[in-house]
Amino acid sequence: AQTVTQSQPEMSVQEAETVTLSCTYDTSENNYYLFWYKQPPSRQMILVIRQEAYKQQNATENRFSVNFQKAAKSFSLKISDSQLGDTAMYFCAFMRGSQGNLIFGKGTKLSVKP
């Protein structure tokens, strides 16, 4: 069975600085997808970034980028130039290719301080 582990329950960062959130996963699959979702206090789950396992290139979306280490089964999220609006819970998630269902980590609560 697949598992997703986020070892940092809480983190904080100063505004405009860079922070990295960690995620590791366990799977025997070769075809899968990895995601980071953001859940602000509104509780809306917002897709931050998506990575396809067969792509070696790390995904980037504006200030958000990932460090995908397939052999190590590691998928960290880097947030550059942190903004107050980045304050939220961040969930790492795994999806087996064509399976559909997401398996979530326990989340990391990120606080961006002015």
Added chain:
Amino acid sequence: SAVISQKPSRDICQRGTSLTIQCQVDSQVTMMFWYRQQPGQSLTLIATANQGSEATYESGFVIDKFPISRPNLTFSTLTVSNMSPEDSSIYLCSVDGPLEWETQYFGPGTRLLVL
């Protein structure tokens, strides 16, 4: 991404009653999912709802407790039956695509409190 709405956004219910949550998408999607997020916890998949077939439930969730309908490609409902305080959670629907397939986009969630 698709615009996904859920009704109601929140509700307070008495134990023993049932609540039906609606999920509406502004474009046709094949796969819809229902998740539960208990207080302070992560998300857990309840079931997958594909149009034209019975919902597929995850371990620990049964159809009698969480009946699901999927009458067309833009709509689904989840009913929480015979509620107890342990059912107090946020219930979220999600869809696969259509902006990018094999990617799930979530509705705003329904916050349920059972007294």
